[in-house]
Amino acid sequence: SQQGEEDPQALSIQEGENATMNCSYKTSINNLQWYRQNSGRGLVHLILIRSNEREKHSGRLRVTLDTSKKSSSLLITASRAADTASYFCATGGDDKIIFGKGTRLHILP
Amino acid sequence: DGGITQSPKYLFRKEGQNVTLSCEQNLNHDAMYWYRQDPGQGLRLIYYSQIVNDFQKGDIAEGYSVSREKKESFPLTVTSAQKNPTAFYLCASSRDRTLKADQPQHFGDGTRLSIL
Numbered sequence: 001s002q003q004g005e006e007d008p009q010a011l012s013i014q015e016g017e018n019a020t021m022n023c024s025y026k027t028s029i030n031n032l033q034w035y036r037q038n039s040g041r042g043l044v045h046l047i048l049i050r051s052n053e054r055e056k057h058s059g060r061l062r063v064t065l066d067t068s069k070k071s072s073s074l075l076i077t078a079s080r081a082a083d084t085a086s087y088f089c090a091t092g093g094d095d096k097i098i099f100g101k102g103t104r105l106h107i108l109p
Numbered sequence: 110d111g112g113i114t115q116s117p118k119y120l121f122r123k124e125g126q127n128v129t130l131s132c133e134q135n136l137n138h139d140a141m142y143w144y145r146q147d148p149g150q151g152l153r154l155i156y157y158s159q160i161v162n163d164f165q166k167g168d169i170a171e172g173y174s175v176s177r178e179k180k181e182s183f184p185l186t187v188t189s190a191q192k193n194p195t196a197f198y199l200c201a202s203s204r205d206r207t208l209k210a211d212q213p214q215h216f217g218d219g220t221r222l223s224i225l
């Protein structure tokens with residue numbers, strides 16, 4: 001069964017606004033990653049958060065992890081047109097890495 | 110620049126034909142992976158390899174085969190046994206095997222396979 005499930009499936013916001021997307025998972029994990037995929041391209045790693053961490057920052061990205069709720073969120077602040085892409089979470093447990101179905105983010109000019 | 114090169118970008122398969130997708134990396138990574146991506150879906154693991162001459166089946170290995178004769182190369186063959194091969198295929202690598210998601214995976218730009 002799918003481990004990571006992103007929410008919402010699609011999101012459109014105005015340029016300059018903040019974008020928040022969520023990932024929920026079912027079983028215990030060791031680590032969680034977020035990736036970006038531009039249309040027709042491969043995935044690009046954004047950030048990794050370990051199960052004993054609660055929050056990580058990287059530039060305009062902020063990731064939180066709540067292991068009690070089995071969920072993570074990715075916040076992109078001050079969005080730009082170049083942020084238009086699909087965003088995937090990937091969870092790693094005991095010898096298994098699973099990617100979610102992704103959130104399609106569209107930044108409106 | 111180091112990275113992963115997948116070729117061709119587009120590939121067409123005739124009925125009953127085997128086709129091979131190329132994946133080359135110059136990152137000196139030990140582990141390599143093949144994923145399948147269908148529209149609106151997440152990535153599903155086909156095969157992975159920890160070291161040369163070793164590879165393991167992923168979640169959807171039926172109808173696919175791989176080889177790992179060189180560290181840099183991990184080609185994927187889509188055989189005629191794969192009845193629904195139309196998809197976007199992504200190759201990735203990581204420093205070590207990382208099914209625990211404890212290292213970043215580096216991805217190529219994919220091969221889109223279609224049926225004629």
